[in-house]
Amino acid sequence: MKIVPAMNCEAVPAPEFDQIRVTKTQQIPENDMDLAITKVLRQETPGISSGGPKDLPIGSSISMVSARRPASLSLVQLNFIDDGLILVWNVHHYFGYSTTWYSWAQIWAEKCRKASGFEIVHPFPTPSRRVTPGSMPPALLLETHRAQFFYFYPVALAVVDEEASPKNVVQKPIDSLFDKDPNSHFGSAVDGRSRMNPPTHPEPQGCWPTYAHADIRIPKLLSGSLADIAIELRRSIAKIHDDWTGEMGTLVDGLVDANRMIAKGFVDMPGKNFTQASAKKSVLLGGHCILQHRVLAPLDGSTQSLAPGCQNQKRLRGLYSNQQQSVRDI
Numbered sequence: 001m002k003i004v005p006a007m008n009c010e011a012v013p014a015p016e017f018d019q020i021r022v023t024k025t026q027q028i029p030e031n032d033m034d035l036a037i038t039k040v041l042r043q044e045t046p047g048i049s050s051g052g053p054k055d056l057p058i059g060s061s062i063s064m065v066s067a068r069r070p071a072s073l074s075l076v077q078l079n080f081i082d083d084g085l086i087l088v089w090n091v092h093h094y095f096g097y098s099t100t101w102y103s104w105a106q107i108w109a110e111k112c113r114k115a116s117g118f119e120i121v122h123p124f125p126t127p128s129r130r131v132t133p134g135s136m137p138p139a140l141l142l143e144t145h146r147a148q149f150f151y152f153y154p155v156a157l158a159v160v161d162e163e164a165s166p167k168n169v170v171q172k173p174i175d176s177l178f179d180k181d182p183n184s185h186f187g188s189a190v191d192g193r194s195r196m197n198p199p200t201h202p203e204p205q206g207c208w209p210t211y212a213h214a215d216i217r218i219p220k221l222l223s224g225s226l227a228d229i230a231i232e233l234r235r236s237i238a239k240i241h242d243d244w245t246g247e248m249g250t251l252v253d254g255l256v257d258a259n260r261m262i263a264k265g266f267v268d269m270p271g272k273n274f275t276q277a278s279a280k281k282s283v284l285l286g287g288h289c290i291l292q293h294r295v296l297a298p299l300d301g302s303t304q305s306l307a308p309g310c311q312n313q314k315r316l317r318g319l320y321s322n323q324q325q326s327v328r329d330i
Contacts, residue, residue, distance in 0.1 A: 003126055004104055007074040011092055021259035025073065025095070036076040041086075074104075099193065182218050187211040188233055192245035210248050212236040 006025060014024035073095050079086040091101055106124045114120055192210040193200055214236035216229060255261055 003107055006095060007104065010072045011095070019255060020257040028072070036078050038078045038080070040080050042080060042082050097191075099191075183215045184218050184221055186214045186216065186233065186236075188214065188237060190237055190240060192248065195240055195242055195244045197242040197246060210240075210245060212240055 005027070009025040009027050011023045012026045014022045073092040075090040077088040079088065089101075089105075091104075096104075103124075107126070110120060110124050188211065190210055190212050195210070212233070214232045216232050220228065252261060
């Protein structure tokens with residue numbers, strides 16, 4: 001906890017900020033701290049020497065009931081089997097990404113080896129002091145963001161929901177679609193750390209992913225190959241420059257509601273998906289209520305859930321001045 005204090009923190013609202021739905025970290029009181037849940041599954045799960053577990057019991061996963069409660073940044077469950085350990089680790093995504101979790105795991109593994117008496121040949125480098133950047137990235141100081149608000153009235157929203165329902169959204173034949181040459185939107189997560197100007201530390205803590213966006217015509221998807229799709233994705237990633245992360249930060253700082261930034265690929269998705277999920281009966285959770293399974297994504301907004309009875313929705317589509325595209329208002 002001294003090296004990675006975030007593991008002893010939870011995410012709570014930050015009312016001191018002007019933006020809506022901005023969160024901050026808060027240290028968990030020592031008497032409420034639960035570092036890890038321990039379960040013994042030796043009778044239920046075969047050991048590694050016996051071929052390892054084929055189907056894990058439901059008890060091996062962490063139960064997360066977090067609606068209307070602060071969310072811990074780190075939840076750990078240790079499942080002991082006959083001759084091994086199954087480690088389940090849930091981490092709050094907005095605080096970090098793969099590089100962050102890998103750093104935490106390296107520190108944890110080293111401490112475990114040290115406690116077991118193993119020699120640490122190559123210790124994990126931990127800074128002896130905190131480092132504060134000398135200046136803001138240039139792009140963070142730019143005002144190049146443009147935005148448009150779209151308001152959906154209840155009647156219009158009902159029409160949109162009907163058009164986007166699985167029974168009315170088809171890809172074959174194309175002639176049955178309203179738009180004979182529709183687009184398919186794809187968002188690919190990329191490492192924002194390596195797209196900073198000036199460059200940052202190679203192993204920073206925090207959440208650094210951002211998205212590259214690709215538009216592909218559905219007829220091309222149906223007639224092309226996987227290589228054609230890969231080429232379009234590579235082109236979209238190649239367009240991301242060194243100021244990309246800074247521009248994303250400028251965009252987020254300009255939002256009134258930080259929870260209203262959403263990847264374009266999630267705005268209009270056919271079929272059964274999370275944006276169509278019902279708070280009372282979700283097809284994604286086996287028909288169970290999702291009020292106790294609230295999913296939060298404060299920055300990218302890729303998984304949003306609406307409170308029951310919420311019929312009027314405001315949508316914000318953000319575009320940089322050099323990336324404006326025409327949109328069709330409903």
